[in-house]
Amino acid sequence: MTEENENLDEVLQDESQLEQLLEEAANSDEQEVVDELTPEQQIAELQDKNVRLLAEMDNVRKRAMRDASESRKYAAMPLITDLLSMTDNLQRALDAADAADSVESLKNGVDMVLQGIVQIFQKYSCQPIPTEVGQAFDMNLHEAVGMQPSEDHPANSIMMVASQGYELYDRVLRPSQVIVSSGSPQSDSDSIDAESANDPVDADEPATEE
Template sequence: MAEPKENPFLDDPEEMEEEFDLDAAMEEDEAPADRPRVNVDAIMAERDEMRDRLMRALAEAENVRKRAARDRMEAEQYGGSKLTRDMLPVYDNLRRALDAAGEGTDQDGVIEGIKLTLKELLNVFNKHGVTLVSPEVGDRFDPQIHQAMFEAPVPDTRAGDIIQVAMEGFMLHDRLLRPAQVGVSSTPAN
């Protein structure tokens, strides 16, 4: 029979016996004096706390992602509202120019040019989600989209009916850019 080979890492066979004794001591659940005892409850509590912190961090990251997506969508839809508000007086002035010029004058070419410019401006507005709020005389006053400039008792009307449109309003998608400025009847019900 072949002789057992000695462990090349152990020079002294007595060290091998000491190592065996150490293994035996560990098997018997006797921790060496220099090894601290592990508190399983403390480790589990720390694990639970870390799991809770991780879940909260993941939830916060998801909320930030959703908020950023919503902000990006709103910026795309409503980002041009300041420019649009600045363009509304251009529309108003073109409309006034048409109202001031009468049909059948010697300025028909100029009037036609103003009409085409106004039409093009409205097309650009529509392309970008801007719609005209143009109430008619006799419509009901809606404080969500109209601004009452004055009240006056007018025969054959009900209180809250629009009796005059001073200036048209505009919406950007579902937001009011400028309310339509109207006069409202204050005639009491009979």
């Protein structure tokens, strides 16, 4: 058994030496080829390699641009695919309303479609912006479409939600449109009276006789 191991070691050693000799011979041949080239030929070979490298880089850039264009072109496909089912449900609701001749059935159908759309929004991380009556107005989340005096709502608070806003992750897609309270009418009239009292009296105006 020991003799066989020794023979095996010798064979492996011989193979290793053979591979080393072959590698040295290959390197020697390559060096001889390079040495045989004239400076002009070496420059031409380097230029050829440079041209091939630039061409490959250009192909990679074009493929990347084409892939990016395709991604942008079909980016909305998953969302549209999900919305197609909502158009089917809306059509079914209209058909059911015609058959039943009932406003209630139409209402139920539209409500079902609305809930489905909300679920699709949630799937794509699109959430409604929390907006409630009485909430303080936030210019980062809300858009004031009107301002009215109110006895029931303090100044700069939301007194009516005109349209719901939505955000995608942490980015506002559309702010909630709201009507903001300017405070009680009495406060407004008091401020107007105070401004009038502070107005300077025109010296040219004649004094009022008692």
